[in-house]
Amino acid sequence: RSPTREVPLLRRLWLVFAQACTVCLAALFVVTTLRPDLVPRSSEKPGQVVLLQETSTPVSTPTVASFSDAAKKAMPAVVGIYTTKEMRQRGPVQDDPLLRRYFPDLAERLPRQRATSLGSGVIVSSEGYVLTNNHVIEGADDIQIVLADGRRIGARVRGTDPESDLAVLKADGENFPAITFGTLDRVQVGDFVLAIGNPFGFGNTVTLGIVSALGRNHLGINRFEDFIQTDAAINPGNSGGALVDTAGNLIGINS
DSSP, rough: OOOOHHHHHHHHHHHHHHHHHHHHHHHHHHHHOOGGGOOOTTTOOOOOOOOOOOSSOOOOOEEEEEEEEHHHHGGEEEEEEEOOOEEEEEOOHHHHHHHHHTTTGGGGGGEEEEEEEEEEEEESSTEEEEEEEHHHHHTTSSEEEEEESSSSSEEEEEEEEEETTTEEEEEEOOOOOOOBBGGGGOOOOEEEEEEEOOOOOOOOEEEEEEEEEEOOOOOSSSSSSSSHHHHHOOOOTTTTEEEEESSEEEEEOOO
16 A cells, blocks of 8 residues: 555544544533433542432331329329418508508508418428418418319418428328429439429419529529529419429429
8 A cells, every 4th residue: 555545544534533522522511411410420439329219108206205204293292272361451541651650550440351362382291291482371361272182171380481482381181192302413404394383273283394594593582592493384373383303303392
């Protein structure tokens, strides 16, 4: 073969190669534009495999904890407290300093009326000793406690401490369901707690919250203050009731 005949052959081969490369590049451009998922990614780390699998069963979610055992344990020891006391009706004598000065005995002659109030208490001993707030029974002439089973029993004041707003009652009878005391050292902010009491006279009612803070003081409520702050609902009638942990143990008296 002569050199003059080999040159056109090499040129034709080069043109075929160039056209094939152009077609391949054009096809790759179309695929990467329209179906990029068909193109392997070289930037992915070797050995890293992600598997996606569709499932027909729903994803399981964690079950919500129930505090029914703690409530069942503590509720029998929480009582409603109903008190009555005799009060003089208010009149102009109490509001007028001039009348009080010249007629000091006139206020004693005003008619009297019976006032009732309600609260809660916690049986802390099977002998019938009940712990409550002092302001629940302060000045009461008659004190009645209502147990969780509906029994209504009379009670007497055995001790009071107005500085800490606590009082101890003694119920008539024996073999009462008593609550167990918890350890305050184990109580932490964020722990779940239950408030059990007699709000609005409804009887044993349980509300749920957390410990919002510990050692609250300088609130101007009592002289000696070391409160557990909670966001559990506390309503009129809850005073003197139980604040219990998730094991049903007493850690505080609601106020």
